[in-house]
Amino acid sequence: MTTVVKNDRIQINRLALGPFGTNSYILICQKTKESVVVDAPGETGMVVEELRKTQPQYILMTHDHFDHIGGLVELKTALQVPVASHLADAYDLPLEPDILCNDGDEISMGDVKLRVLHTPGHTPGSLCFLTDKYLIAGDTLFPGGPGKTQSPDDFRQLVESITEKLFELPEGTQVYPGHGEATTIKEAKQQYEIFSARPYDPKLHGDVEWLRS
Ligand SMILES: [Zn+2]
Ligand SMILES: [Zn+2]
Structure with missing residues (x-):
């Protein structure tokens, strides 16, 4: 477990879980200790342990890929809180989500509000969750390139x-x-600018790196 953000308002912990070391994030309101979990790659016992001193409110799903959902049934059973996803990624989840999120929706966790961004492309129902200057991005954007x-x-x-x-x-x-590790919007913009200034193959897709494609 790595604490990636800690201030008087919010704490964000990152756990790399499951066979692919997929990142799950736990966001905690410092004032009320209410929390949310983003994605459920597995190793549920470890997630539940990390949530022990908090009051879990939601399980938020960035998208429906197998390496993000392997522990979902177990996590929902353990926490008994609503699962939220986008409709377009709801069908491949191992359970029916309780809440369908759309672009611009707001999710509250104590004094902290999360804004939902619908960012299709990696999957049709990919979501990002924003609070303050922190974006939980799922597989939409990585250091060096898109998902x-x-x-x-x-x-x-x-x-x-x-x-x-x-x-x-x-x-x-x-x-x-x-x-993997975090990046910033500034860094992504700079790299994308270099990418977009050059012509590229109209068939380009797959694993794309801004500076090498
Ligand atoms: Zn994915
Ligand atoms: Zn992934």
Whole structure:
């Protein structure tokens, strides 16, 4: 477990879990100790242990890929709190979500409010969750590039989500992805600028790195 943010308002802990070391994030309101968990890759016992001194409110799903949902049934059973996802990614979850989120929705956790951003491309129902200058990004945006895409159309859609929604955020916004370390909107913008200034293959998709593609 790594604490990636800690101030008087909020604490954010990152746990790399399951066979692929997928990041799950626990967000805690410092004042009320209410918490939410983002994604459920597995190793549920460890997540429950981390939540012990908090009051869990929701399980938020960034998207429906198997490495993010392997522990969902177990986690829901342990916590007995509502599961939230986007409708477009709801069908592949191992359970029916209690709440369907859409772009612009707000989720409260004590004194902390999270804004939902719908950022399709990696999957049709991919969501990011924003509070203050912290963005939990799922597999939408990583240091060095966007998440993996299945087709050129998906890639174009993902770039649109990133440039129209994420690049609208303040440059100092910290981006916490579904795998690995954090980046910032400023860094992503600088790299994307270099990428977008060059012509690229219209069939481009898959694992794309801004500076190498
Ligand atoms: Zn994914
Ligand atoms: Zn993933």
